[in-house]
Amino acid sequence: MLAQDLNTRGLQGWIQDNVIPLVLLGIAIILLWIGGRGDNAGVARRSVGLIVGLIALGIAVSGNGPQIGTFLAKLITG
Known part of the structure; x- marks a missing residue:
């Protein structure tokens, strides 16, 4: 196998298919647990950080970082 044949598509696909749904499930359970204790402000504060x-x-x-960066820069510079 040559070094040019190496890529991360397999790992990237595995992460998208397995890790991300499990992380989202864990986040949802934690937020429901915190909300059940009556700390709604804490849930809102953590939710904003999680969304970011x-x-x-x-x-x-997604690999669209350069395009998104260009779009955001054009929002500021016009």
């Missing part, structure tokens, strides 16, 4: 983290994970996994 999931967006970053989605950008990293």
Whole structure:
């Protein structure tokens, strides 16, 4: 096998198929547990951080980082 044949598509596919749904399930259970104790402000605070983290994970996994960065830069520069 040559070094040019190496890629991460298999690992990337496995992560998308297995790890991400399990992480999302774990996050949902934790948020429901915290909400059940009556700490709604804590759930809201953690949810915002989780959403930002999931967006970053989605950008990293999709491989569209440069296009998204260009789009965001055009929003600022016009």
